[in-house]
Structure formats: C-alpha cells, structure tokens
C-alpha cells in the first residue's frame with residue numbers, strides 16, 4: 001500500500017474509521033489564547049474507539065499472514081487495548097485471549113464497560129494479579145503453550161500493541177494530520193505541538209516517527225499516565241530503534257532530544273482519579289461537548305492545562321491534542337462522578 005507522500009506502508013486491515021477529523025476547540029482555545037485543535041481518534045469506531053485500532057490494523061494483518069487463529073494480549077481490567085483487540089479479532093476472523101490485571105483473580109471485577117464488551121464478543125479472559133503482571137512474558141508463554149497443545153496457533157501482542165509494526169498506525173495518523181494542517185491558515189509551515197497521553201508508548205513513538213518521516217514542523221509531547229519519564233524515554237527509544245532497524249535505516253533519532261515527556265501528572269496512580277481530573281472532564285464536556293476519559297486523556301489534558309498555567313508560552317500558539325479515546329473508562333467511575341453532581 002502506498003500513500004500520497006510515497007511512504008511504503010506494511011500490509012494492513014481496514015477496520016478503523018479513518019481519517020478522523022481535526023476539530024478546533026474554539027471556546028476553550030479562546031479562553032487559553034491558543035489555536036487549540038483536537039484530533040478525534042476517539043472516533044475511529046464506536047466499539048473500536050480509540051488509538052489502539054490504528055496499531056491493530058497493522059499487527060492483526062501480520063498475525064493473519066502468520067496463520068494465527070488466536071491473539072493474546074494483556075492490560076488492566078478495563079483495558080481499552082484489550083477491548084479493541086477482542087473486537088478487532090472477531091472482525092478479522094480470529095479468537096482472542098485477554099490476560100487482565102486485577103487485585104484478586106478469584107474475585108474478578110463485574111462485566112461492566114470494556115469488560116462487558118470483551119465478554120460480548122466472546123473473548124477468553126485470564127485474570128492475574130499485579131504481581132504476576134510483572135512477569136507477564138511467562139504467562140503469555142504458558143497460555144500460548146496451552147493453546148498450541150489444543151492445536152491452535154496463538155499470536156502474542158505485547159501491552160498496548162506498542163511495537164515497531166504498531167507504530168505505523170500513528171505514522172498514518174500524522175499523515176492525516178499533515179493534510180488537515182495544510183488547510184489551516186499558515187499551513188504546515190506554522191509549527192504545531194502535538195500532545196498525546198502516554199501509557200505504553202507506542203502512540204508517541206508513531207507520532208515522533210511520523211513527524212520525522214514526513215518532515216513535519218511538529219513537536220510531539222507525551223504526558224505519561226503511569227510510570228515515569230525515564231521509563232518512557234527508554235521504552236519509546238527502544239520502539240524507535242527497532243523501527244529504524246526494520247523499516248527506515250536513514251532515520252536519525254536521538255532519544256534524549258526527540259522523546260519529550262512531561263512527567264508529574266500520574267496523580268493517584270494508573271486508572272485512579274483525583275477529583276480535579278474528573279472536574280476537568282466535566283468542564284471540557286460542558287464547554288466543548290467532548291468527553292475525555294479518566295485513565296488517559298483526562299490526566300494528560302490536566303497536565304497540559306497545569307503546565308500552560310505555569311508556562312503560557314511553552315506549547316507555542318498552535319496545539320493539537322490527540323484524543324486517543326477511552327470513553328468506556330467513564331462508566332466504572334460513575335460513583336466518583338456522582339460526588340460532583
């Protein structure tokens with residue numbers, strides 16, 4: 001498959017609703033004195049909503065080419081990536097096995113929100129503890145071996161689908177963005193800062209690689225929602241290095257310079273919400289009619305707003321926030337939201 005900019009993409013499935021729109025957040029932008037845009041990757045699908053389907057289009061095409069019949073992946077109990085994988089697997093004619101993290105596997109969480117969707121599409125779920133999750137590589141192997149013994153052909157997707165192959169999904173997204181920026185006043189010459197919530201790193205890796213491959217005047221920034229800056233510079237550095245080796249030896253990437261992470265907004269911890277984060281989600285919904293999610297985009301947007309307060313010029317005039325999805329993450333927070341109403 002080729003594109004307008006003559007990048008040779010690997011083979012992919014067509015599952016996502018793309019290109020997604022680039023929308024201006026007029027009211028909020030006016031208030032903040034910014035040209036503020038949002039890339040609506042929450043609209044890549046309803047059941048497939050979010051950033052993960054962009055990576056999965058490439059990864060599942062590869063899994064099929066390998067003759068796989070079952071995809072294995074992992075994540076938190078309410079993982080958007082696991083849900084997108086389970087749904088996309090069905091659409092690709094595959095089965096799925098999800099290895100999900102929960103404090104007490106003998107008493108797993110109720111089938112609500114993403115878990116409900118996982119169940120509805122018939123995903124097999126294996127519950128493991130956060131401690132076991134640290135050695136998930138072994139659990140992947142154990143489960144893959146069990147499936148092989150049943151005569152099946154498993155294919156393992158690491159956390160978040162954050163691999164060199166998956167990074168193509170956000171190179172594609174940057175190509176879309178370039179087309180949309182070209183239509184704005186000032187075109188692609190005017191610099192833009194692109195902000196994305198960072199949870200396993202693959203999205204930011206793709207944005208960085210895409211900006212480089214396409215020669216865009218874009219400054220990518222990740223705001224981490226778990227772990228810390230050092231972790232993501234390493235992780236994204238690893239994905240970019242693998243990408244370079246496999247697909248683009250000419251690329252020059254300096255992890256310390258090219259991988260910009262704003263740390264400090266993990267808050268209470270992964271998937272745990274502070275009242276101010278939920279309050280911000282409500283404010284954006286009321287001002288713009290856009291729903292951020294509590295696990296990723298709400299935290300990242302909170303970080304963006306806080307940094308902007310401290311350093312009004314830091315992000316430049318034109319800012320694009322990538323809405324990476326996660327709407328189903330709102331539902332397990334019903335009780336916490338109720339306190340705001």
Ligand SMILES: *Cc1c(COP(=O)(O)O)cnc(C)c1O
Pocket residue numbers: 050051052080081160162197198199200201202203204293296297324325326
């Ligand atoms: C997974 C996810 C992210 C983070 O993307 P990574 O590629 O894992 O860094 C951001 N937002 C949402 C809604 C997600 O589900």
